[in-house]
Amino acid sequence: MSTLDIILLIIIAAALTAAIASSVKRAKQGRLCGGDCAGCKGCSMGCDKK
Amino acid sequence: MLTLKDIKIGDTVRVESVGGSGALRQHFLDMGIIPGTEVTLVKFAPMGDPMELRLHGYELTLRLADAEQILVSELPEKVQGAEKRAERKRKEHPGLGEGGRFHPKGSGDPLPEGTKMRFALVGNQNSGKTTLFNRLTGAKQHVGNFPGVTVDRKDGAIKGHPDTVITDLPGIYSMSPYSSEEIVSRNFVLNEKPHALINIVDVTNIERNLYLTMQLLEMNIPTVVALNMMDELTGSGGGIDVNSMEELLGVPVVPISAAKNEGIEELVEHAVHVAYYQERPLRQDFCGKSENGGAVHRCIHGICHLIEDHAESAGLPLRFAASKVIEGDELVIARLSLDKNEEEAIEHIVSQMEKERGLDRSAAIADMRFSYIQKLCSGSVTKPHESKEHIRSRKIDTFLTGKYTAIPAFILIMGLVFFLTFNVIGAFLQGLLENGIDKLTSLADTALTNAHVNSTIQSLIIDGIFAGVGSVLSFLPIIVTLFFFLSLLEDSGYIARVAFFMDKLLRKIGLSGRSIVPLLIGFGCSVPAVMATRTLPSERDRRMTILLTPFMSCTAKLPIYAFFVSAFFPGKGALIMIMLYVLGIIAGILAALIYKGTLFKGEAVPFVMELPNYRLPGARNVMQLLWEKAKDFLQKAFSVILIATVAVWFLQSFDMHLNMVSDKEDSILAMVSGIFVPVMKPAGLGDWRIVVSLVSGFMAKESVVSTLEILYSNGVASAMTALSAASLLVFSLLYTPCVAAVASVKRELGRKWAFAMVLWQCGFAWAVALIVRLIGLMAGVG
Known part of the structure; x- marks a missing residue:
């Protein structure tokens, strides 16, 4: 594996990690709870204020 | 009677x-x-x-x-x-919500320095709330939703006041817990306790709008009333004596035109003033001592005294709590934790009021509010002649909701929207974007080849990320264009009319008229269709509509139909296509009837809906909406879809020992797909290549054809029978929507519902494909 390969792999891994983190963050928001959210998932839009 | x-x-x-x-x-x-x-x-x-x-x-x-x-x-x-037109004397300006000589002494209770002032924007639907919110905040908005429900929530700082945050509450008609919007708004005001409310009132429809104002004033929160659409009112010969109205309401009243950006600065000044000095409404008592014998007045005040301690410990505004207790609002009654004796005493007081007033409790309270509004309006409002907006709306409605013209006009308008989206504007933009993505892909491919990058990494970047994310990304122009037209229809007031004349038809399958729009969009693309269900007022209708959208054949399935028609049914393309669309609709109706009898028992929500005047939507609002939709879609493309494309690439490129495969038949995907072959066999789809193509169709429906082309190197016609092709067509029509649509469903309904929908659609498609096969076999078609 060349240096370029490793750099590309790191970039892809970083992009995937960011994508997973973003998906998880969105999943935590109330709108993903399907109406079952009881303010317990740390939603940035209000639940965590209470 | x-x-x-x-x-x-x-x-x-x-x-x-x-x-x-x-x-x-x-x-x-x-x-x-x-x-x-x-x-x-x-x-x-x-x-x-x-x-x-x-x-x-x-x-x-x-x-x-x-x-x-x-x-x-x-x-x-x-x-x-x-109609009576009363003579009025001009009143002096009360000067509420301002500094200067009229500032009420001792009413101020300034917030500590540095406090971030929180405002809530409250108003009826169609009162111009979104336009005002955009004017107040500019482009800096944070979109999210209220906890527990999928009701959109927007926050932003008021322009020029970075130390403020204003929340756009959903458009509501009252503070009764009728819809989720009303509950959200009520809870927001009661629990989040904003420092001030900005109540937007549509002056062309002032009586009904002030009904909400009455209830907001009972909340005892500093409030400013913004009289919107003043230009329309004065343009039609009407007018408002703002000074009189301000005096009668006991809060600052500011005439504005949100659309023309008039009066906004004054509104902001007043709002910031009342919030900073915590100037609460001077009037909350709208029941006349001698009005109708004073029964309602005595009842409200009696109950106020009785529940004062409970309201205080529950953190509820007293007057609001008393009105709601009389109306029998269970949520408020539960929150007050009343003693049994107190409950009985209240019941006696209310019953006596009903007897004396001659109206039941809810009607008596509503009547009290509307009586005050009538008094207020007769003392301060000059009613216009019929406004030109209303005359225009009446004329348009003779055609668009006419007995014989409504449905043909609707078909024509929707046809035009779809034609422009999928054939002209959207398609053109999609073509441009596809070209760009293709060029970028080949550029990246060449660069990676020249740089001698490892072939596996190159395959991951080109065949995985670029192909997967690129194909989904190319739908962005279609989605944005479709939403552009839909927002035009929605904001102009036409969609409300469509719901009006389609209601009877949809009620037969357990939905209300409003569901027609998302279902129609479903013929274009399921993703915006699922997003469009947010406009539905009832959770039951919304869920049911979302679950029905996959039955509407989306445009991404057209390449599959075209491919099999040319291979197996040449010359019968139009017939087959029409049959498939009709089959989708019939299956949808059948599913709706099943849902109605099982998951979503009961009736669709009552159709009590306002028909607003037709208006030309503001360019600013439309652009803002398009930007939100595009941003939302892009975020998804680079998160969920990126992960999914990489996963599928991995599964189709490696075998169980993690060696890269040259023949896809040896891949993990082929092996996993092989498990499903026996299941698919009865439906005539028992070939691993078909299964793989259908699995790849989960990523994007278009890839079913490309996968089949790769896997059937000798041509699909020699390897399949016409009956298998028919089964495959039916299965493709009805099976799970693509990952983008499933992700949308997951976002709206949650993981469980999205997963259940995937399984249900696959099962449903399998059953119908099996029926098609059995009918074919019985008819001797092989």
């Missing part, structure tokens, strides 16, 4: 009593259908139900079954249409 259902078009009658019970009845009352109100029947929907009524100067739709519960009496000829 007559009911509202029995009257003829053009008749004006007086409401005598409102039947029904619970939240629906309260909603009737909140919308102004109270004893004594004059109501005119404007027209019936083309299918005879629902009806369009005119009351308190606005148009309302009502189903005949609901109208039957409202008793009315005829008016004497001479009373009809008579």
Whole structure:
């Protein structure tokens, strides 16, 4: 594996990690709870204020 | 006695009593259908139900079954249409919400320095709330949703006041817990305790709008009333004596035109002033001591004294709590934790009031509010002649909701929207974007080849990320274009009319008229269709509509149909396509009937809806909406879809020992797909290549064809029978929507529902494909 390969792999891994983190963050928001959210998932839009 | 259902078009009658019970009845009352109100029947929907009524100067739709519960009496000829115009003296400006000589002494209770002032923007639907919010905040908005429900929430700082945050609450008609929007708004005001409310009032429809104002004032929170659309009112010969209104309401009143950006600065100054000095409404008592014998007045004040301690410990505004206790609002009653003796005492007081007033509790409170509004309006509002906006709307409606023209016009308009989106504008933009993505892909491919990058990494970047994310990304122009047209239709007021005349048809399958729009969009793309269900007021209707959208054949499936038609049914393309679309609709109706009888028992929400005047939507609002949709889609493309494409690439490129495969038949995907082969066999789809293509179709429907082309190197026609092709067509039509659509469903309904929908659609498709195969075998088609 060349240096370029490793750099590309790191970039892809970083992009995937960011994508997973973003998906998880969105999943935590109330709108993903399907109406079952009881303010317990740390939603940035209000639940965590209470 | 007559009911509202029995009257003829053009008749004006007086409401005598409102039947029904619970939240629906309260909603009737909140919308102004109270004893004594004059109501005119404007027209019936083309299918005879629902009806369009005119009351308190606005148009309302009502189903005949609901109208039957409202008793009315005829008016004497001479009373009809008579209007008094009172002479008024000009009042001095009360100067509420301002500094200077009129500043009420001792009423100020300034917030500590550095406090971030929180505002809530509250108003009726169609009152210009979104336009005002955009004016107040500019482009800096944070979109999210309220906890527990998928009701959109927008926050932003007021321009020029970075130390403020204003929340755009959903458009509501009252503070009764009728819809999720009303509950959200009420809870926000009660629990989040904003420092001030900005109440936007549509002056062209002032009586009904002020009904909400009355209830907001009872909340005892500093409030500013923004009289919106003043330009329309004055343009039609009407006017408002703002000084009188300010004095009668006890809060600052500011005339504005959100659309023309007039009066906004003054509104902000007043809002910031009342919030900073915590200047609460000077008036909350709208019940006259001598009005109708004073029964309501004594009842409210008696209960106020009785529950004072409970309201204080529950953190509820006293006057609001008392009104809600009288109305029998269970949420408020539970929160007050009243003693049994107190509950009984309240019941006695309320019963006595009902007896003395001659109206039931809810009607008496609604009547008290509307009586005050009438007094307020007769003292401060000069009613206009019929506004030019209303005259224009009436003229347009003779065609767009006419008995014989409504449905043809609807088909024509939707046809035009789809044609422009999928054939002209959207398709053109999609072509451009696809070209760009293709060029970028080949550029990246060449660069990676020249740089001698490892072939596996190159495959991951080109065949995985670029191909997967790129194919989904190319849908962005279609989605944005479709939403552009839909927002034009929605904001212009046309969608409300579509719901009006399609209601009867959709009610038969358990939905209300409003569901028609997402279902129609589903023929274009399921992703915006699922997103469009947010406009539906009931959670039951919304869920049911979302689950029905996959039955509407989306445009991404067209390449599959075209591919098999040319291979197996040449010359019968149009027939097969039409049959597939019709089959999708029939399957959808069948599924709706199943849902109606199982998951979503009960009736669709009552169709009590306002029909606003037609208006040209503001370019700024439309652009803002498009930007939100595009941003949302892009975020998804680079998160969920990126992960999924990499996963699929991995599964189709490696075998179980993690060696890269040259033949896809050896891949993990082929092996996993092999498990499903026995399951698919009865439906005539027992070939691993078909299974793999269908699995790849989960990523994007278009890839079914490309996968089949790769896997059947000798041509699909030699390897499949016409009957298998028919089964495959039916299966493709009905099986799970693509990952983007499933992700949308997951976002709206949650993981469980999205997963259940995937399984259900696959099972449903399998069953129908099996039936098609069995019919074919019985008919001797092989």
